[in-house]
Amino acid sequence: MKVGVLGLQGDVREHLIALGSAGSTATIVKRPDELASVDAFVLPGGESTTIGKLLDRFELLQPLRERVRSGMPLYGTCAGMILMATDIAGREDAPHRLGVMDMAVRRNAYGRQVDSFEADLTVAGLDEPFRAVFIRAPAVERVGDDVEVLASCDDQPVLVRQGHMMASSFHPEMTGDARIHELFVAMAGS
Ligand code: GLN
Numbered sequence: 001m002k003v004g005v006l007g008l009q010g011d012v013r014e015h016l017i018a019l020g021s022a023g024s025t026a027t028i029v030k031r032p033d034e035l036a037s038v039d040a041f042v043l044p045g046g047e048s049t050t051i052g053k054l055l056d057r058f059e060l061l062q063p064l065r066e067r068v069r070s071g072m073p074l075y076g077t078c079a080g081m082i083l084m085a086t087d088i089a090g091r092e093d094a095p096h097r098l099g100v101m102d103m104a105v106r107r108n109a110y111g112r113q114v115d116s117f118e119a120d121l122t123v124a125g126l127d128e129p130f131r132a133v134f135i136r137a138p139a140v141e142r143v144g145d146d147v148e149v150l151a152s153c154d155d156q157p158v159l160v161r162q163g164h165m166m167a168s169s170f171h172p173e174m175t176g177d178a179r180i181h182e183l184f185v186a187m188a189g190s
Pocket of ligand 1: 077080135138
């Protein structure tokens, strides 16, 4: 399976490595014709306002939304999760969103950059805890009936799935542990 990683901003290389370890062929996507050539897609973290603007400017926003709506598997981390949410809670909006996953998220809900933290998560489908890195992470404040919570931290969902879509408020690509990417690749291939 060929997985595209949006290459406009964020920790693109780390996602490519993790997806490779998870057994997929990963490639950077910056143009609509590159998007058309992949079977699944990853939206990395970064700054959601910037990534949204770039998606729009690079004419990827609408084609990506259409691909996902017609079933292409999508995984978004942190800012990527924000861009997937149908609703944004609080004062900080995220314009140019895909708005494909039924949930409400609040940007920067865990405080400022200095408040970034790590936690060991129990993840549905994994035998051992997963060390998760949170960096100015969004909080998931509501999930729709079709959204499954795969992991929580302090009673708040941090890894969620809705059909062919998965999103996490943490960065699984930063710890050299590819098990979350493996979950995504398995989900995308099933
Ligand atoms: N705080 C960022 C935002 O709101 C997300 C941070 C991240 O992706 N690590 O867009």
